[in-house]
Structures are given as structure tokens and as C-alpha cells.
Amino acid sequence: WRSRKKREILQYVAVKWTFVFLVGILTAIAALGINTAVENIAGVKFLLTVKFMESNRFVWAFLVYAGFNVMLVMSAALLCVYIGPSAAGSGIPEVKAYLNGVDTPNIFSIKTLVVKILGSIGSVAGGLIVGKEGPLVHVGSCIASLLGQGGSVKYGLTCKWLRYLKNDRDRRDLVTCGAAAGVAAAFRAPVGGVLFALEEVTSWWRGPLLWRAFFTTAVVAVVIRTGIAWCKQGHCGMAGEGGLIIFDVSGVQESYGLRELSSVAVSGVLGGVLGSLFNQINAKIIVWSGTWLKKKGKFAKIIQAILIALVTSICSFGLPFLAKCQPCPDHLTIPGEKACPTYGRAGNFKNFHCPDGSYNDLAGLFFNTNEDSVRNLFSKGTNGEFQFSSLFVYLTSAYSLALLTYGTAVPSGLFVPAILCGATYGRIVGMIMGSFYVNGHMDEGVYALLGAASFLGGSMRMTVSLCIILLELTNNLLLLPLIMLVLLISKTVGDAFNDGLYSLHVHIKGIPFLEAHPPQFMSHLTARDAITRPLIWFSKVERVGTIAEVLRSTNHHAFPVVDDDVECSGKPVFFGLVLRSHLLVLLKKKEFAKNRLSRSEVQSSRVTAAEFAKPGSGKGLTISDIELTVVEEEMFLDLTGIANTSPYTVVHTMSLAKAYTLFRQLGLRHLCVMPRASEGQPIIGLLTRHDFMSAYLLNLYPHLRQNNYTKIQAFTSKRDEQL
């Protein structure tokens, strides 16, 4: 890095920008592809079902409908379980964890990418109450990470230019841009995407990244716009009319007073309560079903997915029969037409089983793709379209189904379910308001939007990015204060009960996530208190056999090197830190010295920096790859050249909270804990990420458990016991 020439820096910059450009384009294409596939498959499904219904063969209709759904969900589940297990769920917690410094294997592999794309087509087109927004974030990050591997040695796709990306920082930056691109593609919200990445996904943010992420999302926006224009010309089958959610209320120039604000506050409180309840129950279900499914094996996961698809089909096909048929609104009835104008396949007024001239309001919600239901709920100028009872039935079943579905073995995003539930009770609030005040209350579509905002805020606990995403969806700056108010209230209410959904899932998955600030109890501990493992150290010139033995018997990633040349310095002194990966490279090279003193003759110059570069997503070198002869084991390896002689250190009496801050802010992987002024030992221990985990520390020091930690603690420890 430091010795780079001007030309190399230019190459590096060119590579970086080309890659974020590619990330933008590819993510947008993936989004368009998923969207087109979903619209077409669901379109065929609904057309066939409706055909049977028109001839009153309801059983056949149901069989076709449920059959489609089960097949689609089953294929998604099969893909997820047998090919890409990392593709299940929304993927946002995993992306968050990666950007926090946790390298989970396989989350960004090609398999995962393919399964994620195909699986979300299956689960969304299969009528489950899931969205494709969360998965798109994962897809964007996957694309970014795959591009950022610096080529593949395995497939011979390597290039001199790509070597610049062989480091963690650039890969992380690229993945951040990918996540932003995903959100931008999902909601057509370039600014919202950047802010989402900034607020929810990343752990370290660097100034230049802002601009690069924004560039990516702008590319996404341009490509999506072009793609949609192309689809409108009829190139995409049934896609085009529906599609990516856009709720345009730019015309609704509402003025609002105290009574609107109070109803907004009601929505906010509802969102906070229902959202946090959702988090709580969903987490419980996942922990419970996780342990249960672990016993039963992979097949049970597929059965679970199929059962959920079946239940969803029964609800969405059966429940609309309960609704009372409504006459078509007068101003919309076209003389001579039999059915209400449904604005094509996706319109508000579904005929379903009702007689001509009337519509089934519940079918407009259930018997539609999720995005079209959202569009129905958000539609303006349709006050009175829905009945109380229908909205209530829909709310209850969508809420329960979303609870069951999120966390099964299919790709599933939570944005759309949250918007569905929120918009439904938002409309209910709006209808109640409308029944009190006949004149001058806001459009029910606006209430639906505010309800959606409140549920999102109450469950995900994001604020600015949600606000911007909703603004970009609605394209109406006048609603900004209302959206902010509702988000503020729902987040505050939700925070009083539990953590945000993504945080909960990070905990449930057991990911060692480092929050930005240390938990309070850490200020009662010192750095030494966190050290429990025995320390293993090497001498400056160490026997090869010892090194190999240690590498075999432990899985530590770093080892202190101690200068124990006692004759010279009086007592052993801490020299530096060597990484396992560097030791492996040296062992592989086999340039050893015959005895302890003949060091510095061999090596050092022969190993170039490139050989130490971090490899791509592959497994890399392991100790079992290296064969050592007995003679070699008795030789010596000089570690002075590869040791980091000035790692970041803290004194062992430092408060653990302070050490945490250092560790987290600088993104360290190892932190050396030193004694106060050479009290015998040269070094006291190494702190790693796991040593900073609350669960681990509170197990060591149970008296520090406090009320606020008990909840999540009881939760995860219960899971640990069950496993």
C-alpha cells in the first residue's frame, strides 16, 4: 500500500469505480428479473384460478391455486435446504454481521446468490406473506462480494488489476455499496438506499464511501427506470402494470391539524406495540422451531414450508368467502360493464365469487400479489372501499402468517409483511377517524401509509432511512413531518419493550456482533477480567515442530511473540504478534534455519507481501495441508520478520468498556493486554471478539446481570441450553 506508484493508484481507483458501477447494474438487473418472474408466474396462477372460478368450479380453482403455491414454495425450500442454506431468511442480519467483522462462511457464495434469487421468486410468487426487499439487499451484497474476490484462481479468472481488492476494507466497502444498491432497487429509492446502508447495515462508515454508495444507487435508479420503460412496451409479459411498489400521493396536498396529529399518534403507539410484539413472538417461534427442526432433520424444514404455503393458500382463498359482497362504487361503474372496473388484473375491485356489479373487498387484499395488496391499501380516493370486518380479518391473518413465515427455510423479507399489517390497521384508524369527523379528515390512503411507517418503525427501529424510503415512495415532501412523528413514536414505544428485529435475529443466530457502544456492565470489569484462556506464546526464533503442534491443537488466529533471550535483556519481553495465516505461509515455504542462532540468513526477502494477502472466499491454507518431515520439525523459524511489533495494546487494569471502545472503533481482531510495567509476565493475554460478548462475560460474572440484560440473556441462554 505504502509503496504504490501513481499509476497503481489510478488503476486502483479505476477498479473500485468500475466495480461499484457493475454492482449497481447487476443488482438492478437482478431486481428487474425477480420482479418480472414474480409478476408473470403469479399472473398465470391468478388467471387460471379465475378461469375455474368463473365456471363456478371452486374446488378445482382452489386445487390449482394451492397447487401452484405449494409447488413454488416447495422448490424454494428445496433449493434453500439442500443447495444454499445461507439463503434462507432475509439475509440482512448476515450482511450486518459481515460488515461488523464476522466472516460467516458461504453467506456470499455463488450458490447462495442463485438460490436467493430463485428462492425469492418462488416464495413471493407462491403467495407467502413475504417480500423480496430484504433478499434483494442480500443479493446486492452477494454480487458485490463475488466481484470483490479479486477474481478466482480456481476458475482462472484472475487479473493483475484485481489484486488491489485483496483486502478486507475494500471488500467491505463494496458490500456496503451492494446493500445500498439492494434497497435502492427494491424501493426505487436511491437516497433511501444509501441511508439504509449507513443507518442499519454498516458498522464503520468512511467519508468516501458515501459518494461511492450514492453513485451505485444512482446507477440502480437509472437502470431500473430504463428497464421499467422497456417493460411498459410489452417486453416483459404480464409485468409492467404492477411491479415495484410506487405509491404516488403527490397530489394529496393535505393540511393537518390537531385531530389528525392525534390519530397519527394512535397509529404510532399501535405500531410500537404490535411491532415489538411481532419481534418477541417471532423470535420465540424461531428459537422453538429451530430446536425442534434440528432434531427432525432437513426434511422437516421442507414440510414446514409446505404446510405454511398450504395454510396461506387456504386463508387467502377461503377467507374472502366470508366477506359480504359490496356494490361497486357509483362513480366508478361503467354502464354496460358487468364487473367493477378493476384496472386490469391488479385492480382494487376483485369480483371473486360475488355477483356482477359488486366486489369482494377481502379478495382485493388476499387474492393478489402482496405488492398489489399494498397498492390497494395505499390507493387514494378510495375511502369506504373496505369494510371494518374485512380489514380486521386480513390484519389478524396477515399478522399471524407473517409471524409463522419469517424465519422458515425460504428467502423472506420483512418489509412487505410489515407494510401490509401496518397499512391495514392504518386504514382502520383512518376509517374510525372518518366516522367521527365527516369532513376534512385525511385520505385513508395516507392513513395506510402512516400505519405502514409505524409498523416498520416499531419492528425494525430504523428511522431516517425508513423516512426517506417512504418519502421517495410517495414523492410528497409535505408528509415528512407526519411520517417523522409516527416513526418517532413507534420506535420509542417499541424500544421500551425489546430490541429491533434484526438485532434479535443477530442474537438468535449466535453471531458475535459488536455494538457501537459497550454495554454498561463492562465499566465494572477490567481488561484482565475478560481473559480466561491460557496464553500460548512463541519465542522470536521458534522450533518448527512446536509451531506446527500449536497450530494443530488450537484454532487461535494470532499468537504473541516473546523475546526470551534472557541473557541479553534480563527477562522475557513482549516482542510482537504473529498471525496464524502468516505462520502457515512461512511453514509452506519451508525456509527454516538449522539452529536458533543462524537466523536472518534465510527468508524474509524471499516472501513478498502478495503472498500474505488475504485470499478470497475459499478456505485458504490450513495446517493439515502442510506436511513436515521429522528433520524439518527440529529446525527453527525466525518470526521477527513477520511479527507485528507494535500492535495496539491496553494495560490490564483498563476498564473493559474502554478496551471495548478501542477494539470496536479501530475494528481490531486482537487486542494485547499488557501488564503494568513488567510485573514478571511479558504479556497477560489476547482479547478477541468473543471475549467482548455480553453473554460470555455475564456467564463469568453473573452478579453483573441487571434487569435490562436479563431479558435477552434468558432468551439466548435458554436457546443454548436447548441446543
Place this chain on the structure above:
Amino acid sequence: WRSRKKREILQYVAVKWTFVFLVGILTAIAALGINTAVENIAGVKFLLTVKFMESNRFVWAFLVYAGFNVMLVMSAALLCVYIGPSAAGSGIPEVKAYLNGVDTPNIFSIKTLVVKILGSIGSVAGGLIVGKEGPLVHVGSCIASLLGQGGSVKYGLTCKWLRYLKNDRDRRDLVTCGAAAGVAAAFRAPVGGVLFALEEVTSWWRGPLLWRAFFTTAVVAVVIRTGIAWCKQGHCGMAGEGGLIIFDVSGVQESYGLRELSSVAVSGVLGGVLGSLFNQINAKIIVWSGTWLKKKGKFAKIIQAILIALVTSICSFGLPFLAKCQPCPDHLTIPGEKACPTYGRAGNFKNFHCPDGSYNDLAGLFFNTNEDSVRNLFSKGTNGEFQFSSLFVYLTSAYSLALLTYGTAVPSGLFVPAILCGATYGRIVGMIMGSFYVNGHMDEGVYALLGAASFLGGSMRMTVSLCIILLELTNNLLLLPLIMLVLLISKTVGDAFNDGLYSLHVHIKGIPFLEAHPPQFMSHLTARDAITRPLIWFSKVERVGTIAEVLRSTNHHAFPVVDDDVECSGKPVFFGLVLRSHLLVLLKKKEFAKNRLSRSEVQSSRVTAAEFAKPGSGKGLTISDIELTVVEEEMFLDLTGIANTSPYTVVHTMSLAKAYTLFRQLGLRHLCVMPRASEGQPIIGLLTRHDFMSAYLLNLYPHLRQNNYTKIQAFTSKRDEQL
């Protein structure tokens, strides 16, 4: 902090949110006030001048016009020079420096606030080529900082609740919100304000701040909107029609192809070149005039301001006479009316000295407030309104005047001058394009907008925030890709020549600013290399006289404490770090021990944490406030209780770049440099902010100077020699 109860945390949160709410409201009111005052004063000025011109008394007209301008600018300069010198300039570099950890005295005092508000009214209404946007950022930050003082003991405005704000972090957060509010108020761009604060102003960004800043800017947006609606009802005199810049091109649904993109690229390159040239010349002028004015005293500064006001008046009154009168465009001429329809006072078509039925295009730019000129340049559907020659004359003179004006002793923002210059050459580019392609080229107003973007990007080097601000100004998402492209090009071109304007000004002002990343040459130095000052340390129990003497003779802010109880530990050992402010508190309390051994009997328990809390903006305690008798000087003070026994440390062989990262990321003020494993000395030295300054280090190690540092280096060192 750690021992807070639940109720106290609630109070703390309530105080924080109330304060950001207040910051939003007060900043918005300040912005509305400045705007109303400027519009009214400038309105009276133009009305009077036009009255004289209509009766052909041009000399009188000029005298009135110039007289107004000189008086206004002179009062602004008088205020700035004699009452609030910190109010001169835009204030953004100072706010940036404060948020980087540099406490400059007086930049946030009440005097500065008042002078900044009144002064920017004077300088903007006085016709200078300056804006009020930069000053508004300073005003917002000032308001925030004053609120964040935690009350004032001097004026008896204190309260138990406010004690929570007595720490640096909360004050900085509040000032960040204030800066965001300033931008939001200046451009009516709530999202842009937040991103401006994030991208340009802050050095450390914390997640929760995003939401709070956004809340502040939303409050600003609501208040500004309400205020403008109120003004439209005629409560604000002549304000209302003009006012805060809003350029609405939402109707211009342009499609663009390759030839538009190429012209955009031309604008971008022009912006980069002209912008960086602007920075370079402006910096030279400021350095030169700074040294010159230092010799001449305060009065010279006022003369300078008056001269600039006079030159500006001559240009803006005289140059329009050179322009050829243009006939009013046909479709706009109203039969029976004499003059072209000028849409009131601020319209496009100024009659000036021209005969009836024609207009003077140059007067539409010169003989207007700056904001109205911007609006004229941005106006859509006015292709062909301006002549080449007029635009060229205006560009040259506005560019030169802006160069002269920015940096004089009046509050002056750079946004508006940059927009004026950029929009002018943007229109020129647009006209040239228009002459090549008769049909289908974009509106000249759009070209003007892109030109403005390019100049802003070329001179200030911001990207995302500018992009969003311009988007919020134009309210047209379709222009996003074009604006991004132009910003990308102009920033890249500009960066090839020099630093952004605010960075240059930070350098020129000699502010010890810490960039996010260490400069390259630091990796060739070790931490020890940066230590040059002799180290002064205290014993764990130190003689009072020695402490007082050291505090008097140095101005260090922290001192190491060494455990030199050699009998016990063998050799002196580093114990901790004490702060000057804490020593002063202890000296003030005068609870000393009679001799070295009777420590720990007195004190420690009697001093509460509140007494060590950081005071507000006042001077605080100094050593000269403390009187010590001879007896007291011979007594001892136990420092074990107040020393920070585990400060962040680095080993002296650590690369300076790595130490820099630690220092900067954690926002430290002192970094202890330790020896490798007790080689005699207990501590090698303390690194402070000044030790990390490039200029200082490169003076010590001149061989590290490289091409890229030479430029700025030669620059600042030349200034240092001259001073």
C-alpha cells in the same frame, strides 16, 4: 454517567430532544429574519434607485445606490471588526474545526451570533457577491452551542436538568444538529442539511445523531414553510415573492442522450478548472491581504470592505449600461404595457436605462439581489433571454468580485457566488449547445443548474450533500444522474489541482485539523519521532509548590504521574495521567497533606464529580486565580485519586500513522508513548494534536516532503514566514 438512575436518563433524553427542537425553531426563525430583512432593505434600495433612474437622474441614482451599499457593508464590517471578529467569513471552517476537537475561543459566543446575523444582513443587502448560506450554518451552530452550555452561572440561568449537557460529546452533537439546521434553513432542504453535516462538517458521526439531526431539520422545514406562508399574506413587507432560493424544474421532463451528456461533461470540466482556480487565487489573496492588513490594523479592514462595496456598486450599476437593449420577447409582451412584464420587482426583464418595450439583460443579473439573479439564471423557458456578451461580462466580474470578497471582514457565504458563476457559464454552455442543435436540446435553465453544480463541486468538493441539496431545490428526481455526473467530473478535476476551499481555509487559519486518515509520510515515522518537547512529570504525591510552578511555567493540559516510590517497586513506573483542569480544582480546594506519607487521609471523597465537569464557554479556572501561601506550597497533594490510571498508550516504535489512527478515531487529546518493556524511563512522552500536524512533522523531517505535500506546504510555510 455510569451510576445514573432511570429517572435521570429520562431527564437526559428529554433535555436532549427539547434542545434539538429549540435549535431547529431558533435557526429557522433566524433564517426567516435574515431573509425578511435583506429583502426589505434591498427592496427599498432598488425602489429608490429606480425612481431616480426613471427621471433620468443617473448620477443621483448611482449615489443613492452606492451610498446604501457602502453604508450597509460598512456597518457589517464595523460590527465584525470591533465586536465579533469571529463572525467574519463563512464560519464553516470554524465549525468543522470545532467538531474535529479544536476549541477556538469565541466562535460560538453570543456576540458572534448577533454580529453574524446583523453582519450577513448588511453584507447581503449591501449587494456584495456573497451568500447567507454559509453564515446560516454558523448561526445554527452558534445557537446550538449557546443552548448547550448548560445554562450560565454568570446570568443565573442554571438548572439541575442542564447539568447533563456539561460534557463535550453532547455539546458536539448539538452543534452538529445546529449545522444541519443551518443548511436546511438556507436551502429548505432537510435531507440535504443532514447529509451536509454528515459529509462536510462532522469528524465523528454516531448513529443516534442521524435521527436527531434529521428531526432538527424537519422542524426547520416546518417552521420555514409556516413562516413563508405567513409572509405570503403580506406580513413581511417586501419579502415573500423573492426569498429563499427555490428553483422548481419539476415540469422539465427532459430526456437526454449522448450530446447532452457531452455538454454536461464540458460543464463538469469547466467547473473543476474554474473552481480549483478560484480556491487557489482566493487562498493567495487571503494570505497576502492577511499579512498586509495585520500591519495596518483594524481600520484597514474596514477600508478594504468599503472599497469592495464601492467597486461592486460601480460594476453592478455601471456595467449594465454596456449591454445592448433587447426587445421584449413577443409571447410575453402585454399589449398596452410599456415595460416587459418583470413579474414584479424581482422579475427577469429589467427595464433599466432601456426604452419601453425592451429590456437590459445584464441588469437582470447585476441590478438584483443575488438570489433573484440566481432565479433569473435558473428560470426555465427563457432560452435566448441573455446575450453571450452579457453573460460573459457578468461571469468575469462576478468571479473576480467573489474572489475579492470572500475572506474580508464581513460574514460571507460562498454558496451563492459559486452558484452565480456556475449558472452563468452553464447558460453559456447551453447557448452554445443550442446554436449547434436547433431542436431537442435541454432547457438553458437546466444547463444553468448543472453549471452551478459543477462550480460547487469544483470548489467545495462535496458530493452527496450537494447532490441532495440541488435535488431538493429543483424537486426533480430525473435530473439526478446528470447532477451526479457533473459533480463527479468537477470534483475529480478539482482534486487534481488542490484541496477543497474549506480545507484550504482551515489550513490558512492555522487550525490544527486532523483529517480522517494519516498522510502517507507518517508511515515512515515512529511515535517517538514526533516527540520533541521535554517531558514533565509529577510524583504520585507531589509538592504543591512544584505543581503550581509547573502549571505557571507551561501550558500543557495533561501531565503523566509516575510512581517513583523506588524502594517498593525497584524503579520508577508510569502510574497515570492527570489533567491540568483537575489539578486546578484540587489546588483551589486546598486540601493538602502535611507530608509525603500522610496521604489518603484528606480529600478524594470531598471532591464530587460535578466539580470536575467541563465548564461552559467561559475561561474556566486558571492558575493565576489561585493564591498559595508559602506554607501551603510546602505541603503535598496526593494525585492517585484523580489520575487516569489506564490512558490509551502506544509503544514508541509504533508507526506514527498507526498512532494517528488511534488518536483520531477515538478522539483523544493526549496519547501516552511508552517504552518497550521498561527500558529505564517510565514513559517517553505525550503526543497531542499538534504533534500530528503535517507542517510540524515535515519541518522536523524535511526529507519526507514529497511532491504532493510541497504545494500546500510551500503555501503555509510562506505565510508563516511572513507573519
